[in-house]
Amino acid sequence: MTAPVRTLLWCAGVALAAAIVAYPLYANGYYLALGISVLYFTILATAWAMFSGPTRYISLATVAFFGLGAYTAAVLGETMPWPVVLLAAAGVGALTAVITGLSTLRLSGIYFVIFSFGLAELIRQLVIWYEVNIHKSVGRYLFSAVTQDILYWQLLGLAALVFLVGWLLGRSRYGLALRAIGADETAASHSGIDATRVKLGVFVLSATFIAMTGAVMAPRWTYIDPAIAFNPTISFQVVIMALLGGAGSLFGPVLGVIPLVLLFEVLTATLPNHFSIVLGIVFVLIVMVLPNGVIGLFGAGRSRVPAERRAAASARTMDAPLLGVEGVSKSFSGLRAVDDVSFTVAPGEIIGIIGPNGSGKTTLLNTLSGALRPSSGTIRLGGTVLNGLRAHQIARLGLARTFQLVRVMPDMTVAENVAAARLFSTSGGSDATGSELLDLVGLGAMHEAPAGDLTYIDQKRLELARALALQPRLVLLDEWLAGLNPSELEAGIALIAKLRDRGLTIIMVEHVMDAIRALCGHCIVMNAGSVIARGAPDEVLTDPKVVAAYLGGEDA
């Protein structure tokens, strides 16, 4: 872009901004009302997409927060100064979001959608109950000195704030964390991301903006009752606007708001009786034809990876074992999948865990990494007891893992997948950058490729790079070498050997005995949940008990 073009663009931008700010000075009543509709739906759709876009938790509860904000303004508006009312509305919205978020965000996506669908109805019923029994009248009158001009400017200020916060969020590590959660929540937790807290934080932020919009909009009605303030059509319109524009990016929703507000305006004027039929058809068409929204047509919407953070390397000297597992058991209602397993892992060692399928190897790894809680026994990493810690806390302490069924975050690029694991990592260890790690695993040329497009082996490599990006002290590899062809296997074994030479401690669950022989100094054989043999690979593989476990004993 040449300098004159850039100046021209800047001038156009400034002129547009000035035209938007000065809009009430030259727009008459009807057009001003239209401008207000565009602005308030812009705020609602952008705030909605802030949470629902990256996480794909489709919230149908927009009007619950909007209505709460409007009601707060109606109740407090006449007795309190306006800034206090706004703050109170924000507070009520945030508090409700914390309560509903804490109880529903642990649910999987579909249940969240369903609950949010009912939430507006529930809050409306509670408000009606309160108004009828306590306030003794269902409706309230609002007398306010707020003119349309002032309303417009308030909304404009709020819109600017939403975009600013959305932009900052997208650039912060929480933005990438949110997308990682949307792509694969389990993988995100095992990369050290506290999924519940990140989701809750952004949900509350989004709800706060929605509630404030409700408060600002309240003076527009002179009479308010629960049917007006909690009108479910608003939730619906916000969702289709955000989806039409594209919920995955900051400026996507606004692209959907403008055409749809205009369309709704025309519809109300010309076809008031068929409004909801047309609305429904438009919505069906959007979902069928434009799944990624208008902005998806331009291929935009990919946000930038936050700058590489280099954690300071801390040299640790450890005499004690790195990992101590003592008497760990895990039962699933009667079935003892892991039965009283004990072992220790010294720093720099590679331990192999082998055994027939169903012997409890993956369950054991799951109890170590926090995916499952052990029923009994103690797990110590360094000096820290891991029992009862959640997956993201264990990951942050420096215990990383890969999954038997490979889990990458498919819609994110290779580089973003690795960056996601560095967001909250605090442990010491190697301080390689993301691109060094990708070079190390052999994905150096693939930084910008979407992870979902990689081949199986490359996804496994990416998973390993992501695990290493946590700067772990200990890595758990769950059948990382399974399904590789002979030359890939050789490369894989060489890679693990290289990691060992860099001082990494590894526990590998594996069926490929050549790899166990080549890499492990010590291995543990499991059968039916218990350890049946331990020692050097060549010793245990000739142990009659082990042979019997694999091939079936005489008494089996």
Add this chain to the structure above:
Amino acid sequence: MLLVDIVLPGLVLGGMYALIALGLTLQYGVARIMNLSYGESLVAAAFGAFSLYSGFGLSPLAALLFAVPVAMALNWLLYRFLLERLMRRGKDRGAQEIDSILVTFGVLFVIQGAMLVAFGGQYYSYSYLSIPVVVLGSTLAVNRLVALLFAALVGGAVYLALTRTRIGTAVRAIAVDANAARLVGIDVAALSGLAFAFGGGLVAVGGVLVSMFLTFNAAMGVVFTMKALVVVIMGGVGNVMGALVAGLLLGIVETAVARLVDPGLTLAATYTLFLGVLLIKPTGLFGRAAS
């Protein structure tokens, strides 16, 4: 006696909930489509029964013979032309569920809009079999007992069809894992469409029967959708017997809250119960462990 006063009307109310939830058990539990326009379809069937009764003097039980095949055909078309495409497009079950929620959310407004155009926003009701009978000291209407009976009969028949027939077994296989079902030679698209259409037929049964004793209008579909959802999830997704029991339970809880606490809080009680089940046992009261 207070207990009988709660349990009997509760069971009758619950029978209605079970009845309106049966179709959703098939559509969501088996065909895996979260149909948000469910309640609107139900209200549309109620309007159909109302029109046949007031226009031609046709009894609602005879209206079933018309309503069910029509509803099945419409639902099959909906599946064939909209939902099947989404099922093919979605990368995983999560994406498919979200897409189907969104599309049926649009369909909800189309049906609702059509009903508003045809019938306006006012409430409708008619009187059929509203003969009071006294059972154990409580007065109940015959039409509600008929609905309870139908819920039990239809529920039992669906349960047997799903567990005892070849097609039912194939349909359950799809519900567990559509890809694996395809590998063993099950025509997933055709059978899912069938299950969805069948669910649509059951919605019509529910709508026609509740029209005998409920006052309804074009805008109240959401209430039925929510009730049906609560029942299906409490009973365990895809579990027909679970839905029957959960429906009855919900009826008793609501009647108890209305009698003992405050009639204005029944919906709040419904959601509290719903959320409680989701948090403590998300696979439903009778569900197996999550996959």
